[in-house]
Amino acid sequence: MSLLVVGSVALDSVTTPLASGDEVLGGSASFFRWWPSLITPVRLVAVVGEDFPAEHIELLRSRGVDLEGLQQAPGRTFRWRGRYLPNFVDRETLDTQLNVFEHFHPRLPARWRDSRYVFLGNIDPQLQLDVLQQVQRPALVGCDTMNFWLREPCLAALKQVLRHTGVLFLNDEEARLLSGQHSLVKAAAAIRLLGVEHVVIKRGDAGAMLFDEGGPFWAPAFPLEHVVDPTGAGDCFAGGFMAYLAHTGDLGLANIRRAMVFGSATASFAVEDFSVDRFRSVTRADLTQRCAEFARLVHFEPVQL
């Protein structure tokens, strides 16, 4: 099944303790769209400027990303410049230029209105609502957001989005901000009351937690020898998660947990190299293999006294 992805495409300039690069392929949709194409067709709705390199377009197309919804607008592409601190977790934004992204209005090609799996990347909740009005009967809506949208005047629109959201991806700080609760257990419960069926709390190098009818589930971050660039790890996680569900077409609780693990596996590859470089070599077999390693990472036999 196709996965519709709406989000940002950017040219990132990133410095990590181990690597740096100027104007590499970035943005929430950019990281997201890449991985799903390994296991499921992707329909991308985003905007780039006139300066967006043709090679990036070609790369996406070659990976099976349908680009009919990619707008090319007069002006420059969204740019972000940031630097990671030595712990590879905290980062500082040095520069953000929205450019063409500032006036982005997602428009779905007519034939995409029947999309069953929809991922709303981290953009203005009003735009997320616009997208929801353009799709007919999605089986699952995934939504990403950030602290900026968690206060008025944006919060009201976000709450409308959440009423249609099956899976919400946010980090622990954002979960606390949205719910007013410090305990993540309580925060997730409060967010579920807003209409979200599955709350996924991303916790960086501690992994990701799922809260739904099936009780809490924790997919730790895969322990890696080499972390080169954590940029977009959260987006890759969401990408793997949504793609797994679109690919399998199974929204049962057990499969949602599998999607958590697949998302973690996806993210774990992403951070092993700079920007999207690691994507170029990873195969389906690698992903399946890492999921099996995840199973060993948390396996233990029953504890008896």
Added chain:
Amino acid sequence: MSLLVVGSVALDSVTTPLASGDEVLGGSASFFRWWPSLITPVRLVAVVGEDFPAEHIELLRSRGVDLEGLQQAPGRTFRWRGRYLPNFVDRETLDTQLNVFEHFHPRLPARWRDSRYVFLGNIDPQLQLDVLQQVQRPALVGCDTMNFWLREPCLAALKQVLRHTGVLFLNDEEARLLSGQHSLVKAAAAIRLLGVEHVVIKRGDAGAMLFDEGGPFWAPAFPLEHVVDPTGAGDCFAGGFMAYLAHTGDLGLANIRRAMVFGSATASFAVEDFSVDRFRSVTRADLTQRCAEFARLVHFEPVQL
């Protein structure tokens, strides 16, 4: 099998965002010794001052802790005062008075020299070495430490301790400091080269990771609705871990993983109430039950594409 515990006993004054208390039972051995007594006999080697409340002694004795190795020295008991920040993870030390602990020399009663399970709490590595010289043929030595001992002139003695250490407990910062490696995978590998068979890296509210022959294992921290006081959670983890091994007498890799889960369960109860208060009501059945909940927390079915 008995578990020999050597460490500090303190009177703690702690403020957390939800509670505070003055001169409550604290110290690494204090938190440690409490839990093991639920499942295994404990032999405690520590020092307290003349001012140490008789009720604390009585409480320990009533839980089956053998106090023959508890020295009562002229002077005041070790005191620590600290405050947790709103995130319940970071804390600041406001005051430390070593008092009688400053001149502590652990002396084992003769009949304890045959102890098979030994836990060296976080004290001067030179004292940890002294203890090792007093035990005959331990089956397993567990060792806790902290950043203070990870530099010269203490480091040389610590490295001697590590050559006899089966399980080393330390946090991520300490693992990085000791190994000079940022990646925890690499850090653990370097520490294993120092002679430690099982490296346990405690990661606060992210849980604890085990690195040994069996490959990496991650026991997440149990997600709790109420965290009241995280003081001593790491000690309780180590306590549960060591007690489980002493109780079962099985040092196989699979059982070491179970001990990680039992330690996590122990710690998860500890933080639910202030100081050692939660210990008063917890039963073996509660511990077993929480271990089963841990199994559900990380359970997923095989991921296939």
